[in-house]
Amino acid sequence: MTLFTLRACLKSKIIGLNDDKSCILQWYKDSFSPINIGMRYTSDLTPCEWALISYCFPKAATFGRPRQYSYLEIFNGILYVNKTGCQGRNVPKDLPPWASVYHYYRTWKRSGLLPQIQDHLRELVRLESGKEAQADGGHSRQSNHQEQ
Numbered sequence: 001m002t003l004f005t006l007r008a009c010l011k012s013k014i015i016g017l018n019d020d021k022s023c024i025l026q027w028y029k030d031s032f033s034p035i036n037i038g039m040r041y042t043s044d045l046t047p048c049e050w051a052l053i054s055y056c057f058p059k060a061a062t063f064g065r066p067r068q069y070s071y072l073e074i075f076n077g078i079l080y081v082n083k084t085g086c087q088g089r090n091v092p093k094d095l096p097p098w099a100s101v102y103h104y105y106r107t108w109k110r111s112g113l114l115p116q117i118q119d120h121l122r123e124l125v126r127l128e129s130g131k132e133a134q135a136d137g138g139h140s141r142q143s144n145h146q147e148q
Contacts, residue, residue: 040094043083044076052124056117069096077101 039046048070057071077095081088091098108114123133 021054041080041083043079045072045079050075052121053117056113056120069100071104074101074104078105080139 003134015046029107054072060067067144077091077098078101080086080095081101091101095101126135127133
């Protein structure tokens with residue numbers, strides 16, 4: 001799974017929505033440029049994109065030391081490294097430290113969180129386009145079981 005496909009799913013989900021009640025999504029469609037919405041980098045997630053995946057991340061613990069950086073900032077750091085191709089240690093100073101970005105990337109990749117987010121977004125895009133949530137490769141599952 002690449003983070004580019006994750007980002008493409010996010011963009012297609014937001015652009016594909018036809019919800020006229022949501023002024024934020026309409027505003028996003030009208031001014032797609034990251035500069036128009038005050039993002040630091042073109043790799044940063046917009047509030048709409050973050051809203052689609054924020055619930056997938058673990059909730060803050062009620063005990064222990066609180067997190068210093070939000071998951072949004074850390075995810076933006078991961079996307080920055082992925083998009084620019086820079087070395088992890090060259091993450092800009094206004095993003096979380098490279099060690100934190102790398103730690104969370106490894107943790108989320110090993111736990112399967114990143115592929116789960118991509119699968120969820122793929123299902124949303126498929127449902128939005130009128131298809132079934134899961135692609136079956138042109139065969140229904142019942143017919144495969146009946147043939148065996």
